[in-house]
Amino acid sequence: xxxxxxxxxxxxxxxxxxxxxxxxxxxxxxxxxxxxxxxxxxxxxxxxxxxxxxxxxxxxxxxxxxxxxxxxxxxxxxxxxxxxxxxxxxxxxxxxxxxxxxxxxxxxxxxxxxxxxxxxxxxxxxxxxxxxxxxxxxxxxxxxxxxxxxxxxxxxxxxxxxxxxxxxxxxxxxxxxxxxxxxxxxxxxxxxxxxxxxxxxxxxxxxxxxxxxxxxxxxxxxxxxxxxxxxxxxxxxxxxxxxxxxxxxxxxxxxxxxxxxxxxxxxxxxxxxxxxxxxxxxxxxxxxxxxxxxxxxxxxxxxxxxxxxxxxxxxxxxxxxxxxxxxxxxxxxxxxxxxxxxxxxxxx
Amino acid sequence: xxxxxxxxxxxxxxxxxxxxxxxxxxxxxxxxxxxxxxxxxxxxxxxxxxxxxxxxxxxxxxxxxxxxxxxxxxxxxxxxxxxxxxxxxxxxxxxxxxxxxxxxxxxxxxxxxxxxxxxxxxxxxxxxxxxxxxxxxxxxxxxxxxxxxxxxxxxxxxxxxxxxxxxxxxxxxxxxxxxxxxxxxxxxxxxxxxxxxxxxxxxxxxxxxxxxxxxxxxxxxxxxxxxxxxxxxxxxxxxxxxxxxxxxxxxxxxxxxxxxxxxxxxxxxxxxxxxxxxxxxxxxxxxxxxxxxxxxxxxxxxxxxxxxxxxxxxxxxxxxxxxxxxxxxxxxxxxxxxxxxxxxxxxx
Numbered sequence: 001x002x003x004x005x006x007x008x009x010x011x012x013x014x015x016x017x018x019x020x021x022x023x024x025x026x027x028x029x030x031x032x033x034x035x036x037x038x039x040x041x042x043x044x045x046x047x048x049x050x051x052x053x054x055x056x057x058x059x060x061x062x063x064x065x066x067x068x069x070x071x072x073x074x075x076x077x078x079x080x081x082x083x084x085x086x087x088x089x090x091x092x093x094x095x096x097x098x099x100x101x102x103x104x105x106x107x108x109x110x111x112x113x114x115x116x117x118x119x120x121x122x123x124x125x126x127x128x129x130x131x132x133x134x135x136x137x138x139x140x141x142x143x144x145x146x147x148x149x150x151x152x153x154x155x156x157x158x159x160x161x162x163x164x165x166x167x168x169x170x171x172x173x174x175x176x177x178x179x180x181x182x183x184x185x186x187x188x189x190x191x192x193x194x195x196x197x198x199x200x201x202x203x204x205x206x207x208x209x210x211x212x213x214x215x216x217x218x219x220x221x222x223x224x225x226x227x228x229x230x231x232x233x234x235x236x237x238x239x240x241x242x243x244x245x246x247x248x249x250x251x252x253x254x255x256x257x258x259x260x261x262x263x264x265x266x267x268x269x270x271x272x273x274x275x276x277x278x279x280x281x282x283x284x285x286x287x288x289x290x291x292x293x294x295x296x297x298x299x300x301x302x303x304x305x306x307x308x309x310x311x312x313x314x315x316x317x318x319x320x321x322x323x324x325x326x327x328x329x330x331x332x333x334x335x336x337x338x339x340x341x342x343x344x345x346x347x348x
Numbered sequence: 349x350x351x352x353x354x355x356x357x358x359x360x361x362x363x364x365x366x367x368x369x370x371x372x373x374x375x376x377x378x379x380x381x382x383x384x385x386x387x388x389x390x391x392x393x394x395x396x397x398x399x400x401x402x403x404x405x406x407x408x409x410x411x412x413x414x415x416x417x418x419x420x421x422x423x424x425x426x427x428x429x430x431x432x433x434x435x436x437x438x439x440x441x442x443x444x445x446x447x448x449x450x451x452x453x454x455x456x457x458x459x460x461x462x463x464x465x466x467x468x469x470x471x472x473x474x475x476x477x478x479x480x481x482x483x484x485x486x487x488x489x490x491x492x493x494x495x496x497x498x499x500x501x502x503x504x505x506x507x508x509x510x511x512x513x514x515x516x517x518x519x520x521x522x523x524x525x526x527x528x529x530x531x532x533x534x535x536x537x538x539x540x541x542x543x544x545x546x547x548x549x550x551x552x553x554x555x556x557x558x559x560x561x562x563x564x565x566x567x568x569x570x571x572x573x574x575x576x577x578x579x580x581x582x583x584x585x586x587x588x589x590x591x592x593x594x595x596x597x598x599x600x601x602x603x604x605x606x607x608x609x610x611x612x613x614x615x616x617x618x619x620x621x622x623x624x625x626x627x628x629x630x631x632x633x634x635x636x637x638x639x640x641x642x643x644x645x646x647x648x649x650x651x652x653x654x655x656x657x658x659x660x661x662x663x664x665x666x667x668x669x670x671x672x673x674x675x676x677x678x679x680x681x682x683x684x685x686x687x688x689x690x691x692x693x694x695x696x
Contacts, residue, residue: 058631058632059543103447108455
């Protein structure tokens with residue numbers, strides 16, 4: 001069965017489990033996930049028995065050429081309204097939309113039309129990767145990992161952060177990536193202590209930290225990897241912090257396994273950093289799901305209630321940030337398996 | 349005055365005009381527009397007298413380094429709720445959010461907390477470009493236009509659409525672009541008749557149409573340009589359709605001027621195509637605003653009620669699509685002036 005047709009079937013099963021008759025979808029990303037058709041400004045209705053995509057008239061011919069398992073409906077004006085009318089025509093009783101994903105305008109029109117609010121259905125499906133999407137994700141991560149081996153030896157005193165950014169981009173594109181998977185971070189010296197530093201024209205000096213947080217987009221799938229090292233002779237404080245983060249990263253990876261709570265992975269990594277006395281400098285969660293989006297379900301942090309399942313892809317990325325001095329973060333993207341995880345961004 | 353501080357002032361004036369005391373904002377793009385600080389998961393409150401950005405604790409130090417005209421508030425849990433609490437603490441009476449921009453979840457929390465719905469405030473500000481953003485937009489468009497001159501001579505029989513896509517990307521990046529401004533379209537032969545063709549591995553044959561719809565991102569600003577030609581000896585039907593679209597494009601450009609209704613630009617371009625008997629094959633609007641987003645306010649189509657103002661940037665892009673045969677679209681990004689427009693993507 002076509003992978004998109006199968007995803008619609010999976011969603012239909014999920015609808016049944018949640019005692020819903022239908023789901024209204026408005027995000028390009030999700031409609032692309034269920035149809036392979038990535039076009040803005042469409043709306044989709046999936047019921048237990050069928051699927052319809054409401055789209056500008058000009059897309060219809062193109063849609064019919066590639067999609068057989070969902071019906072196109074030409075609508076140049078009010079697509080959200082047209083989808084709602086279809087739900088009513090089908091006499092759906094319990095149909096929903098995802099309030100975290102829709103705009104307030106569309107959501108409130110649907111709410112007024114009787115739709116329920118139900119988050120997390122598409123997120124749960126998207127979190128578990130299978131078949132060709134695992135291959136795309138593996139390839140995306142392999143390209144990012146290989147880029148490290150090529151670019152790291154070329155990062156020398158005097159290079160600007162931005163020139164390294166562009167080189168990472170070029171090297172990954174030469175290996176088939178479509179582009180960066182997010183606004184990548186190249187941070188030298190004290191900039192490495194900013195968890196979301198905006199890559200700048202700053203030049204690398206002798207004896208300072210280098211942090212690269214980057215990844216690429218390959219076949220719609222995002223990779224995410226971070227490496228930190230000291231350019232020059234590392235002082236004791238850097239070595240100490242690096243060793244703690246490396247141990248936390250290792251502990252986090254060791255905790256990943258199908259059936260485990262995502263918050264246990266966070267606890268495993270965080271525990272080491274807290275015990276070493278740096279808890280207040282680890283200012284973010286340990287990781288996040290990665291796939292069609294760079295940040296997706298599940299979150300790997302303390303409040304997360306998600307349970308890891310085989311086929312989920314998540315990052316493990318503890319860090320310690322010493323403001324004005326340096327920061328260390330070590331991150332890999334991994335695929336959850338029954339017995340542990342496959343590290344997708346391995347660089348050694 | 350710092351450009352971001354000025355934008356906040358402009359928003360405060362707009363709030364006064366609309367008899368509002370405050371506006372709640374949740375989109376990264378808009379918070380970036382008003383602060384220069386482009387980070388996800390923040391929420392902003394602008395009142396007539398002040399501005400606050402509610403952000404994860406880890407961003408605060410970084411924010412304070414660059415922003416002096418808005419106050420950071422560390423909030424690791426419920427930022428939407430915290431912003432609402434601030435609005436109440438300030439005893440704001442008429443404060444709003446933009447329902448087309450916010451998620452349903454955030455919007456409904458704000459709605460329940462007494463916020464009003466008010467679309468279009470930030471869109472109206474963003475539509476009129478000034479100072480350094482005009483420069484960034486000009487540069488973005490100039491890079492795209494120059495790329496055409498470099499890449500077109502290299503498009504020969506046997507090249508794949510995807511290889512041309514990558515070359516456009518590379519050439520624009522070499523000129524300083526950060527990347528493509530959207531999922532660019534390279535379409536050969538009958539693919540050119542699909543207004544949103546997904547660039548493929550199809551190879552160019554002798555004697556068929558070539559359509560490039562592309563652009564780049566430079567300093568956060570998007571460019572958008574389309575060129576179509578016939579590779580080989582153009583048959584009469586292509587020449588005829590091309591001449592009609594070129595005349596429509598020219599008529600559209602001639603209609604652009606501050607004070608004119610955006611729908612009059614659509615009517616000018618569309619009229620020529622309708623009169624030539626191809627009205628049913630021009631299946632989309634004539635254009636759209638372009639800036640921080642590839643599609644933004646104002647729309648240049650029949651239903652648009654927007655009035656063009658000096659400093660707005662819009663596209664003019666009529667097209668005729670003959671399914672299974674070929675399509676022709678000609679597009680430029682232009683800057684609206686008092687007396688007409690400045691074509692930003694001129695290629696000759």
